[in-house]
Amino acid sequence: MLPETLQIALKEWALVQRALLEGRQIVLxxxxxxxxDTGEFDLKARSFLLMPTYIHETERAGDVQPRFHxxxxxxxARRPAENRVRFEAACDVTGIxxxxxxxxxxxxxxxxxxxxxxxxxxxxWEPYKPVFALFCRxxxxxxxxxVPFDSDYAGCRSWIELRESVSTAGALPxxxxxxxxxxxVANIRAKLLC
Numbered sequence: 769m770l771p772e773t774l775q776i777a778l779k780e781w782a783l784v785q786r787a788l789l790e791g792r793q794i795v796l797x798x799x800x801x802x803x804x805d806t807g808e809f810d811l812k813a814r815s816f817l818l819m820p821t822y823i824h825e826t827e828r829a830g831d832v833q834p835r836f837h838x839x840x841x842x843x844x845a846r847r848p849a850e851n852r853v854r855f856e857a858a859c860d861v862t863g864i865x866x867x868x869x870x871x872x873x874x875x876x877x878x879x880x881x882x883x884x885x886x887x888x889x890x891x892x893w894e895p896y897k898p899v900f901a902l903f904c905r906x907x908x909x910x911x912x913x914x915v916p917f918d919s920d921y922a923g924c925r926s927w928i929e930l931r932e933s934v935s936t937a938g939a940l941p942x943x944x945x946x947x948x949x950x951x952x953v954a955n956i957r958a959k960l961l962c
Contacts (some may be wrong), residue, residue, distance in 0.1 A: 770858055772908055773933035776813045777855070782843040783836060783881060785857050788906035791942045793880045794952055796859075796902040797867075797890055798926065811861065811902070812927045818857040818906075819921070819928055822847050831886035833877065836927035848914060851919065854875045855913045858936050859904040863953060865960050867899045878939055879956055901960055903953045908937030 780796065787793035822844060829837060848854045867873055870891045874884050890899050893901050921928050943949040 770815050770860055770936045770939060772937060773935050774813075774815060774817050774858055775930045775933040776815040777819035777928045777930060778813075778859070779819045779821050779928065782822055782847070783832060783839050785818045785906075786819070786839055787836070787881050788859065789903060789908050789942050791906075794835060794903055794905070794943070794949065795804045795880055795941060795956060796904055797873075797882075797887075799890055799893065799897050800899045810927075811864065811926075814861045816859060816927075817855050817930070817934055818859060819853060819855065831883055831889070831937050833883055834883050836881045851917045852914050853917050855915070855934055856909055858907045858909060858939055860907070861902050862905055862949075863902075863903040863957065865957055867901050867960050869921045869962075870899075872962050873901075876956060876959055879952075889954065901956075903957070905949055906942040907936065907939035909934070909936065910940075 778796075780869060784793065784796070788796075820843070829840060832840060870887050873880075873887050877884075915930070915932065915934075921930075941949070942950070
C-alpha cells in the first residue's frame, strides 16, 4: 500500500512509466546511478513517485522494442514544458531479484519494453556491478501533479527528494487484482532465477 503522500521520486523513462501504468510491465531494471553516493543502486524507498525522463529514450530507439516506438513519440509529445515536472505515477516495490543471467530477461520480452540491445547494455556496462529487477506495483495518481523543475532534480542520479510532497489519495493500481499481480511476479521471478 502507498503512503498518503510521497516526497521521493525515482527517475525512469516516460515510456517505461507508461508501460507500468498500462500494466504492460511490472519490472524495473537497476544497476547504479552515475552520481549515487556509492556508485551502486540503492533502494532508498520502497514506495516512490516516478519522475519521467525523456533525455535518453528518444535518442536510443534501438533500446525499445519496435512495437513501442509509437509510445516513444506519444510520450515526447506529452512532455511538459522545460521548467516543469509532471507526476502521474507512484510505485510500491514488492520484491527485488538480482539477475545473474541476461538470457531469461531477454526471453521475457513480452513482459517489458526493452530490446536485447538494451539488456546487453545493462549487463555489459560495468559488468562487475549486479543487475537488479525491482518488482513494482504501479499506481496512477488521481490527477497529474505538475511542479516547477528544480536544479536539484537535474543530473544522472536515480533518486530525487522533492521540495513538496505529492498526495497519493485516490491513486489506482495499474493491475487491479492482487492475485493477477502476484501471479505475474511469481512467473517472472521463477524465470529470472533459472
